[in-house]
Amino acid sequence: MDQGTDAEAAGAPVVRLRLGIAYDGTDFTGWSRQPGLRTVQGVLEEALATLFRRTGTAPRLTVAGRTDTGVHALGQVAHLDVEEPALAQVVRPRREHHADASAEATLARRLSGILGADADVVITSAERAPRGFDARFSAMWRRYEYRIADAGALRDPLQRRRTVTWPKRLDASAMDAAARSLLGLHDFAAFCRPREGATTIRTLQSYRWERDDDGVLVASLQADAFCHSMVRALVGACVAVGEGRLAASEVFALLRAAERTNAFTVMPAKGLVLTEVGYPDDEELAARAVQTRARRELHVEGLVG
Secondary structure, eight states: OOOOHHHTTTTTEEEEEEEEEEGGGGGGGSSOOOOTOHHHHHHHHHHHHHHHHHGGGGOOEEEEEEOOOOOOOEEEEEEEEEEHHHHHHHOOOSGGTTTTTTTTHHHHHHHHHHHOEEEEEEEEEEEOOOOOOOTTOOOOOEEEEEEEETTSOOOOGGGGGGGOOSOOOOHHHHHHHHHEEEEEEEOGGGOOOTTTTOOEEEEEEEEEEOOOOOOOOOEEESSSSOOHHHHHHHHHHHHHHHHHOOHHHHHHHHHHSSSSSSSSOOGGGGGGGEEEEEEEOOHHHHHHHHHHSSSOOOOOTOOOO
């Protein structure tokens, strides 16, 4: 359904806003709002409720990717729908030198003020979304990064909250070979925590390992979407290869078996960062959202591997 359809039918013009969000996930119990727990969505929606408190509106967020407990983000994307009069009320200029700021920039600045200057969640951008945009269903891909400081890497204490320390030296070339063997459209049940009614079929578009200038192992993974714990399981499988406990061919065999396994360890959340979410051109947003909503099906014919 197009944004604002119901409200506009009732005579209330609605605008959809796209937010860029970054956060240190260490002290959050994941993205999704949960009673009695501190979550990214909960903190942001509390700030929105504070900002919109005099309008009778409490906007809710729809996010591109619901990150787990302890996972960080630099390029998270979310949207919210608000009635035009409510938005105009909360972004009304209070000082002359802010009079020329856009409504979106004013919203971002005031949300940031509520969150605090030293907050562990930051609004990095705000803009009016193109028609048909849906932060979750219009997304073409999500990209993650995972960092491991093994025995061959420089330990940087400033990176400790987003880097996993590993006591052994890992074989980066073997890990990269294993990662590349998993590319394509597959049932990733061996690497996902099952959820009732949810598919584990995904297209892993890219997965590679390399060392940065400090010798830290950095994984980059991109897929149309990731199921629960999938990234950390894929990383764990490659770490087992890097230690010599699994061969690259064995990782691919686990993939083909499509069953949960204890052949590797799911890695800690602290090393994982959502770095970017990709979207199609504006004119393709609505069609992409419709396509993504349809249940993913595994087409065996023509499947790689």
